[in-house]
Amino acid sequence: MSKMTKQNGININCPLPISDYKNILLAHGSGGKLSHDLVRKIFLPRFRNAYLETLQDGATLPYIDQSRLSISTDSFVVDPIFFPGGNIGSLSVHGTLNDIAMCGAQPLYLSVGFIIEEGLPLEDLWQIVLSMESAADEAGVKIVTGDTKVIDRGKCDKIFINTTGIGTIWPNLDIGAHQVEKGDRIIVSGDIARHGIAIMSVREGLEFETTIESDSNSLYDLVNTMRQAGTIHALRDPTRGGLSSALNEIAEAAELGISITENNLPIRDQVQAACEILGLDPLYVANEGKLLAFVPESEAEEILEAMKSHPLGKEAAIIGEVVDDHPRTVVLKSRVGGTRVVDMMTGEQLPRIC
Amino acid sequence: MSKMTKQNGININCPLPISDYKNILLAHGSGGKLSHDLVRKIFLPRFRNAYLETLQDGATLPYIDQSRLSISTDSFVVDPIFFPGGNIGSLSVHGTLNDIAMCGAQPLYLSVGFIIEEGLPLEDLWQIVLSMESAADEAGVKIVTGDTKVIDRGKCDKIFINTTGIGTIWPNLDIGAHQVEKGDRIIVSGDIARHGIAIMSVREGLEFETTIESDSNSLYDLVNTMRQAGTIHALRDPTRGGLSSALNEIAEAAELGISITENNLPIRDQVQAACEILGLDPLYVANEGKLLAFVPESEAEEILEAMKSHPLGKEAAIIGEVVDDHPRTVVLKSRVGGTRVVDMMTGEQLPRIC
Numbered sequence: 001m002s003k004m005t006k007q008n009g010i011n012i013n014c015p016l017p018i019s020d021y022k023n024i025l026l027a028h029g030s031g032g033k034l035s036h037d038l039v040r041k042i043f044l045p046r047f048r049n050a051y052l053e054t055l056q057d058g059a060t061l062p063y064i065d066q067s068r069l070s071i072s073t074d075s076f077v078v079d080p081i082f083f084p085g086g087n088i089g090s091l092s093v094h095g096t097l098n099d100i101a102m103c104g105a106q107p108l109y110l111s112v113g114f115i116i117e118e119g120l121p122l123e124d125l126w127q128i129v130l131s132m133e134s135a136a137d138e139a140g141v142k143i144v145t146g147d148t149k150v151i152d153r154g155k156c157d158k159i160f161i162n163t164t165g166i167g168t169i170w171p172n173l174d175i176g177a178h179q180v181e182k183g184d185r186i187i188v189s190g191d192i193a194r195h196g197i198a199i200m201s202v203r204e205g206l207e208f209e210t211t212i213e214s215d216s217n218s219l220y221d222l223v224n225t226m227r228q229a230g231t232i233h234a235l236r237d238p239t240r241g242g243l244s245s246a247l248n249e250i251a252e253a254a255e256l257g258i259s260i261t262e263n264n265l266p267i268r269d270q271v272q273a274a275c276e277i278l279g280l281d282p283l284y285v286a287n288e289g290k291l292l293a294f295v296p297e298s299e300a301e302e303i304l305e306a307m308k309s310h311p312l313g314k315e316a317a318i319i320g321e322v323v324d325d326h327p328r329t330v331v332l333k334s335r336v337g338g339t340r341v342v343d344m345m346t347g348e349q350l351p352r353i354c
Numbered sequence: 355m356s357k358m359t360k361q362n363g364i365n366i367n368c369p370l371p372i373s374d375y376k377n378i379l380l381a382h383g384s385g386g387k388l389s390h391d392l393v394r395k396i397f398l399p400r401f402r403n404a405y406l407e408t409l410q411d412g413a414t415l416p417y418i419d420q421s422r423l424s425i426s427t428d429s430f431v432v433d434p435i436f437f438p439g440g441n442i443g444s445l446s447v448h449g450t451l452n453d454i455a456m457c458g459a460q461p462l463y464l465s466v467g468f469i470i471e472e473g474l475p476l477e478d479l480w481q482i483v484l485s486m487e488s489a490a491d492e493a494g495v496k497i498v499t500g501d502t503k504v505i506d507r508g509k510c511d512k513i514f515i516n517t518t519g520i521g522t523i524w525p526n527l528d529i530g531a532h533q534v535e536k537g538d539r540i541i542v543s544g545d546i547a548r549h550g551i552a553i554m555s556v557r558e559g560l561e562f563e564t565t566i567e568s569d570s571n572s573l574y575d576l577v578n579t580m581r582q583a584g585t586i587h588a589l590r591d592p593t594r595g596g597l598s599s600a601l602n603e604i605a606e607a608a609e610l611g612i613s614i615t616e617n618n619l620p621i622r623d624q625v626q627a628a629c630e631i632l633g634l635d636p637l638y639v640a641n642e643g644k645l646l647a648f649v650p651e652s653e654a655e656e657i658l659e660a661m662k663s664h665p666l667g668k669e670a671a672i673i674g675e676v677v678d679d680h681p682r683t684v685v686l687k688s689r690v691g692g693t694r695v696v697d698m699m700t701g702e703q704l705p706r707i708c
Contacts, residue, residue: 073465111427113516157509164518
């Protein structure tokens with residue numbers, strides 16, 4: 001059947017060599033190299049247009065009169081669906097709103113698409129809906145349209161949620177990798193790797209003195225505080241693929257090098273310990289309530305102070321800077337004094353982390 | 355685990371009686387009665403706002419200056435993913451764009467969220483992407499942002515696609531069930547039940563002299579033709595749940611009755627035969643390239659003629675009218691002369707039809 005339909009399709013060869021990847025791998029959705037390949041070689045060439053080509057988390061649309069819109073979409077498939085610090089519902093709201101905020105926009109509206117496995121307890125859905133409501137309310141965002149599909153048992157895993165957000169770009173704001181310059185300071189808004197470790201701890205049954213909670217949170221208000229304190233060149237939320245992916249994306253797009261200092265990376269002791277037990281590098285572990293900001297050196301301290309005055313930025317720290325001597329490469333100065341290249345993740349470290 | 359997090363949640367009782375539905379059933383995603391229950395009792399009360407409350411397929415947003423936006427979201431989980439007349443990719447574009455068009459808007463932008471099962475042949479994804487490209491191009495719509503998740507084998511079924519669309523409402527156009535009046539004529543744009551039967555024929559291995567192809571298509575241009583020919587009170591695309599669900603939704607929202615004549619319903623002989631073999635009522639079978647229009651009696655013929663001049667409206671027909679003697683009820687005058695009430699579907703007739 002499918003064969004017949006395919007023969008009727010347009011005859012354009014698939015740009016990926018069949019010998020390398022004949023089938024979709026987990027790594028194609030990892031946020032790492034194979035994801036990039038997939039986007040650049042499969043989706044981008046076919047859907048090509050100026051808005052998509054920026055490959056930002058959300059698209060900036062030139063629109064009616066002076067206003068520009070930001071739209072972003074994300075599907076959430078986290079396993080387990082309830083975890084310390086949140087659930088798939090709150091995560092699906094925070095995640096998409098953060099993508100909008102990273103575009104320098106104020107999120108206004110969300111759409112929600114539920115794909116639910118037959119047999120999901122209604123009570124679970126209810127708790128998820130409540131969490132979505134709270135998360136949207138806290139962010140001042142309206143969920144304006146939705147869709148529900150139910151899938152036969154065993155053909156989906158409890159619940160998947162797609163959210164799509166729309167926001168308005170702040171006037172006169174131009175944020176993106178293209179603004180990043182040599183000398184820019186790189187700020188992280190708080191401790192890293194917490195979301196991924198919260199999920200993995202549940203999956204692996206790890207127990208600590210206190211439960212490690214996801215950092216899942218909405219970053220819009222923090223960005224609003226920051227933009228009033230100074231110039232922002234670029235923003236990124238280091239979710240799937242962690243700090244490493246976000247930094248490598250910026251380094252590549254800006255054609256500059258990035259140098260970070262391990263000693264300056266905020267990380268909680270328990271998270272560090274969990275990473276060691278699980279054999280994970282915290283630089284590759286997902287965050288869901290943290291941002292990376294690239295700001296001019298001259299304004300970095302002022303912006304950092306403003307961030308520290310905000311509940312979500314108390315532990316903000318300058319972790320590195322933009323350099324020109326190793327373009328497209330992220331280098332870490334380690335605690336013991338050496339340096340190492342921080343590559344983009346090549347496989348799938350943590351499937352279904354968000 | 356999930357228990358602990360839930361206890362930390364807000365304590366608002368679930369509005370559905372536990373005795374009736376403790377777990378999500380297939381029918382909760384059917385587009386029928388239980389779907390409505392779910393939306394009205396679970397989602398709507400929690401996400402409540404003026405835009406969501408209209409329960410249209412898409413939300414109409416008052417926006418900057420004079421322009422109003424339309425946004426709509428839909429997840430596509432059709433099985434099989436390739437079928438005669440299309441695939442999950444073309445369907446995911448047509449479906450969401452049609453929802454936008456049904457709001458009286460011109461679709462402009464789409465977001466796409468892929469949820470892909472590990473092991474999907476890349477070639478299949480490629481064919482799907484090509485189909486999406488074509489469908490978007492034909493409709494003059496840009497896919498402006500996207501997301502990809504890959505799920506472990508066996509936890510999802512090949513591929514699910516969410517699309518979210520944004521459009522601009524035509525100025526001075528006010529379309530919706532609230533505009534429907536007694537005497538309005540009901541027009542269907544062509545033969546019914548084809549999409550559902552195309553899918554079911556593949557699943558059940560039915561063979562006919564010629565293959566029954568899905569009617570999947572983008573309806574925006576047809577609507578554009580219609581609005582230039584006369585006044586449109588309401589539009590609906592009878593997808594999941596078929597004509598029956600769409601008519602019942604309008605009857606309920608308008609608090610009026612609907613009377614349709616079986617003899618006037620365009621249906622292909624092969625589709626009728628397949629319905630009989632499969633034991634399906636064509637009124638409940640999904641369409642993916644058809645619309646229902648509610649128009650003033652005085653303008654019905656003119657609009658019908660305009661539709662017939664359009665490639666997607668050649669077989670358009672007036673199938674009934676709006677009455678006030680059986681409010682909220684759809685009545686069919688059958689071929690043999692009797693009448694019967696056409697209820698909204700109560701279960702799930704055809705899972706994963708779109």
